[in-house]
Amino acid sequence: MSVLDELVDHPGVGRAFERALVPGLGDAAPGGRVRLDALARWLQDVALADVVDAGLGETALWVVRRARIAVRRFPRFGEDATARTWSSGVGRMWAERRSTITTTAGGHVEAVALWVHLDPVTARPMPITDAELEVYGPSAAGRVVKARLRHPAPPENGAGTRAWAFRTTELDVADHINNAAYWAPLEDELLRAAGGEPAAIDVEVEHRTPAQPGAHAVLCEDARRWLVGPSGEVHASFLIRA
Structure with a gap:
């Protein structure tokens, strides 16, 4: 079985961005838990909010290459939630982002995603800029990440x-x-x-x-x-x- 991307802790230095979230009717399954697709949407929205808040919203486009969502206890409808996100690794034309979601009633989600850094005009991968490294480099704490695909192809028969x-x-x-x-x-x-x-x-x-x-x-x-x-x-x- 492939090794999943590591869920590293914030090093205690560098930027971390927080945002309050409120689970809506469209986020919840019939039993009240927040669905996986809703959690994924929350994580990408908070990532964008972080980049915009840092004044880097026009610098590049970011697309997800790989993402891990580890739900320790699902957030539920009616529970106020907080998302916290930071850079946990950097490569030449990609970077890793760690996030947590917690709720007032014990909901707890850990997530990590590898994002590819694209030129906003050509939509082709481009090197991360000095301005972005200045903002997001310290919390990465020197971790270098790679963007190569890791999951195997589907079997030819039997699936x-x-x-x-x-x-x-x-x-x-x-x-x-x-x-x-x-x-x-x-x-x-x-x-x-x-x-x-x-x-x-x-x-x-x-x-x-x-x-x-x-x-x-x-x-x-x-x-x-x-x-x-x-x-x-x-x-x-x-x-x-x-």
């Missing part, structure tokens, strides 16, 4: 298959399916099993190629899932630890 479809309403401003929507097939699986109320879960997603609306398939083998397009291309893969 279970079920249908999935992305909607046009899940397109984002980059004109491809938003990263948070990739968590919906896994959330759908949880809701269909055991009443949709797991106590905890630890999952990593790795994004390979952008998806568009329409018919897709989810391949399943043990703790792994692959989201595959109509031509067989792998858009994303999941590894479920617990």
